Amino acid sequence: MKCTFLGVGSAFDAKQTNVSVLVNAEGRNFLLDCGFNAGHKCIRELQDPSLLDAVWISHFHGDHFFGLPFIFGSCLTAGRSKEIHICGPQGIEGKVVQIIDLAYPTMRAKLGFDVVFHECCPGEEGSVAGFNLRTCAMDHSESAQGLRLECAGKTVFYSGDGSLTEDCLSVGRNVDLGILESYGLDESVKGHSSVAECIEFAHSAEMGKVALVHLEPFVRTYCSVQITEMFAQVDEFEMYLPKEGCCVDLC
Numbered sequence: 328m329k330c331t332f333l334g335v336g337s338a339f340d341a342k343q344t345n346v347s348v349l350v351n352a353e354g355r356n357f358l359l360d361c362g363f364n365a366g367h368k369c370i371r372e373l374q375d376p377s378l379l380d381a382v383w384i385s386h387f388h389g390d391h392f393f394g395l396p397f398i399f400g401s402c403l404t405a406g407r408s409k410e411i412h413i414c415g416p417q418g419i420e421g422k423v424v425q426i427i428d429l430a431y432p433t434m435r436a437k438l439g440f441d442v443v444f445h446e447c448c449p450g451e452e453g454s455v456a457g458f459n460l461r462t463c464a465m466d467h468s469e470s471a472q473g474l475r476l477e478c479a480g481k482t483v484f485y486s487g488d489g490s491l492t493e494d495c496l497s498v499g500r501n502v503d504l505g506i507l508e509s510y511g512l513d514e515s516v517k518g519h520s521s522v523a524e525c526i527e528f529a530h531s532a533e534m535g536k537v538a539l540v541h542l543e544p545f546v547r548t549y550c551s552v553q554i555t556e557m558f559a560q561v562d563e564f565e566m567y568l569p570k571e572g573c574c575v576d577l578c
């Protein structure tokens with residue numbers, strides 16, 4: 328399993344692409360979130376839009392799903408015929424239809440491929456496009472879910488956006504890679520996690536490697552020394568502050 332960080336930024340970080348991770352396993356591609364400017368990065372990485380098998384939307388904030396009209400438009404212009412799977416919280420179909428229609432009112436009628444929606448409730452388990460999924464509730468200003476994704480014996484936990492909850496601990500336990508939203512440095516920010524909280528969580532969940540994403544722009548720009556010092560105190564697992572384009576191979 329290979330995870331490519333197409334973007335690592337939070338909602339309004341002008342220097343970063345919104346957090347979005349392309350997971351490749353056994354020849355299939357699963358995209359984790361697709362914000363304002365992430366659709367471009369996904370299609371540029373894949374080159375052929377038909378190679379995208381499934382998309383997970385953690386919640387309905389623009390920096391996590393407003394890139395979908397670009398994905399759909401790219402699939403249309405490339406002549407895609409293979410179905411695409413879109414997974415997310417309750418209401419996923421209505422929300423996605425709404426933004427596609429708002430962006431391009433006549434586009435959906437022209438699509439030459441099926442869109443299969445998977446509505447997930449927290450705690451649910453399922454299988455989509457060859458990947459096993461298990462979800463948990465996050466504590467965020469909008470209803471949001473974390474996701475455990477498994478394929479070919481490798482596992483990833485992606486928290487999306489929000490504070491880590493008790494449920495996240497069992498869903499994220501023992502994964503090969505935890506991709507955790509860390510908005511703040513060491514202080515709790517309502518509805519978000521911090522670098523310090525993510526390190527503690529990763530310890531408790533016994534994760535193999537941990538990548539922190541979605542940092543508040545000030546924290547990303549001015550707190551790198553403190554973050555490096557915090558990482559240096561961790562020796563049970565590898566920690567990354569991935570840059571855009573960074574790839575983690577879990578084989």
Ligand SMILES: [Zn+2]
Nearest residue numbers: 388467469488
């Ligand atoms: Zn959000």
